[in-house]
Amino acid sequence: MGKRIPALTRVEPSRPLIRALQAQIDLLAASITGRDSYRIAAAWVFMSALSAWAEDHGLTPARLRGPGRPARDAYLQAGGTEAGWLALACADLAVHPAGWPLLDPLYGNLVRDDSPSESAARGLLDWWRDDAPTLAYPTSTGPATWEGFLPGELLQLLTDERRLAHALAQSPWWVADGILDRTLIPAAREFRDTTLLLIDPTCGTGHMLVRAVGMVWELYTTGELQPRQMHMHGVTGWTPVPPAVAARRILDGVDGAELDPITAAVARLRVTVTIAHLLHGAGALPGPLRLADIPHSVQPRIVVGDSLLAGKVSQAEYARLRPAQAAIVNLGTTAGGVLAEGVTR
Template identity: 30%
Template sequence: MDRGPGDGLERAVESEQAFYAASPTATSRDWLQDAFHTLADLPAGRPLVDPDHSPVWHAPISAAASDALIAFFRRTTPGGELVHDFSDPDLGTRFLGDLYQDLSGYAKKTYALLQTPVFVEEFILGQTLTPAIAEFGLTGLKLIDPACGSGHFLLGAFDRLTAAWAETAPGVEKGERVQRALDSIHGVDLNPFAIAIARFRLTVAAIKAAGIRTLTAAPAFRYHLAIGDSLLGSVNPSATLDLGDGEYFEYDTEDLREYAGILAGDQYHVVVANPPYIQPPDAKLRDQYRALYSTCHGKYALSVPFMELLFRLAKRGNGGGAGYVGQITSNSFMKREFGKKLIEQFLSGTFTGMSPEYVDLSHIIDTSGAYIPGHGTPTVVLIGRPRKPHLDSVRAVLGVRGEPGQPAVPADGAVWRDIVEHLDRPGYEGPFVSVADMSRVTYAVFPWSLSGGGAAGLKESIERRSSVTLGHVAENIGFVAITGLDDFHVRDSPTGSMRWESIPARPYVEGQGVRDWGVQDSRLVLNPYLVPDSKRNSASYWPYRSSLDAVIYFGQTPTERGQWWGEYAFVHHPRLNSDRLITFAFVATHNHFVLTREPGVFNKSAPVIKLPGERPRTTTTTCSVCSTPLSPASGSSRSATTRAAPAEAVARTRSGATSMSSQPRNSMSFLLHPPR
């Protein structure tokens, strides 16, 4: 009779008691390490707790923490069942990566840990690994995920490869077929815990595929999973961070040196990834990445150098077929200035002047409207190959509208199903996406627009009929201010000393409040630039002087910069005092623009376009970013733009029917409560 989880708990307790009997001075920490040593002695277990690099040896925990950890996982219900029972007759392990992501806020923040959902992984592998197997065969096939995390892409690839080997070579022994599949799979990640999970998951999958029943009976499978910084290791043989003083830094957990050549370029038939979307967390790293990757520009996100790396790793088309590259990534590069160089010099299909020399994008798929669990950032899927483009067109899936609600099963979401079921049907116009073979020239110019449902044609029509664009009349674009200490400056309402001392304040607008052509929500922010000297020592400011003067910006405190400590850390005075601004939501699935008539403080999530003080003589300008007509003389009210179709909105703006000239010039009321 099979022994269940309860029997396993009893055996674990008995083994622990026997350990203490033999070692009376030992603690639970010693007991756990003894268990790790036992695991490391097994052929299949050693890679899981590598004595040279595993964090279980280099990041020891206290005895008290060990006690709490053991007690947590041994908790039982009143009926004696384990609360946390991970037994699974199917040996499923995908939950481990999700569990680690959800439990470790540190990992999520430090490593931008974000698991790729199974349905997304399967879709991308279907566009890359499947055709690669058909083109190159199984023997010698190589796949890599240079930002593999806990191995979602790697597990999906392993399942496909073992199935393909079983079909192609049924006479080969199971264990040998499993090892051949493992030899095709490569992964790198900076997070040692994520790599440990990936190794464990592949071990369990290999044991299951080989028909082995226990870990003790498993052979020493070979893995190609390395711990280290892919962006550095691909170009720097030392795979370490140059601190600028001739010294190189490497974490004890990193083992990239032991996998020589794993990040060498021009070798992989398949490259897949869901790279981090954040900006480089360290200034030194940011500068080093910029020196190593030509596409890094301005305040770039890590998705930029990873984009370059993915195509570097793939096989070139020299004398044979080029490798396949697939990724899901943040779409921020499409619209933000840091993506201009990436788009026009690297993804345009022309000679790049870097490695690789050409990039052939075959698919650009807007997934920003799909519900993808854990992905709050709008995303796009890109498929391509490092070769000269073979076609003058790119298959584009353009967004029409977002998911109407959160689906119970994300893979069955209306937007995602519309994408998957119609990807191979150019000319399709559906309720959620449009599919078209777009001219490659369209995506050789920054910024990209992936709006479907006729939006591109409408934009072209508007711009063709407009004599002036917003770019010709805008003085500058950016955010208004960074307070440096929002907890002090920003208030929900005027209360306490702020109220009875009549401290000047202005509306404080954040991106999430800019919706549906109006500012739907705002707070108040103290305005230190209107505070007279007599009130600088008032109850509203003076008690907080130490905290305010401790704010570091550009490496200096306010006093060191020659400012009063009550001022903002950064302010753009022309924008701060302007009553002619167009603000927009920096992060949103749809465009949201508002013409303001009163000075306010708009933070980084609600940047502004500053219009000149004197109104242009033209009747209509066009915003090339939002594809929406903007009237410098009269802005469109919310009622006109939200209730009218785009063409009707254009007509009304041109005729002046929605003019706000009758609104009070120095009032925010029309923003908070647009006329209906």
């Protein structure tokens, strides 16, 4: 058993949590052969963190936490492996179409390339069970933990390689709120009782998109939108619509684009959960909120692609410049590399 991490009090990851996860990466990397061992280990640790976040919010079955231990023991007694149980926890995220890209071969998740040893996998599983803090807790200011800011931040913080290679620098929630105040509120004044169109062309893991979803949900369902950060007047006078109509407007109007496939996949999962949580809170989704039970129609349009090339190059040139991105058939499109012709609606 390792050192227990103090309880978390904010949506950003604490230094003890980051250090503990980086230590788990080192342990897993030592058990994996090949030059990509550290990157593969980092992918497994991040996926375990994303799984723990989903599990702590009741979205997926208990596998990593204490209540999941009897099922894990039964799985091992039936001939399963510790690494296999860890893989099942990751696979739980793919039960909804919005989560499947996390394991789609074209998205390049390195957990598909190799697995940790039994002892390393057991150590990571035991750490999540015995020592890791819950990732679901009350927050006094800023986003609720179900918006996924913590796992969204972890993707860039666990390895220098990902942060440097993809220039991944997430906007703090208060910066996102300030920008959205200055853009959504004026737009709501000018374009009343319609679907507001918004795109984040470099959306990262979805910080800006998640906060935008909450703001336009407030506007659509209450007819009002008040600023979250800026000292400015809000907007009133919209005609409130039912939750299902508000969700459809959000899906039709809030879009994102991201160059790195896995980063985009995390954003897509977070925005899906955010919309579903709002629907659930409004009584439009009955029963406990489970990822497997979220309607498949709740799939935000977050495309993988280079937004700097949108509308500037041909499909053939785009495929030459960005082959990995061009191979992906983005949600709501019929061909890979849709950004070569611009994002379509």
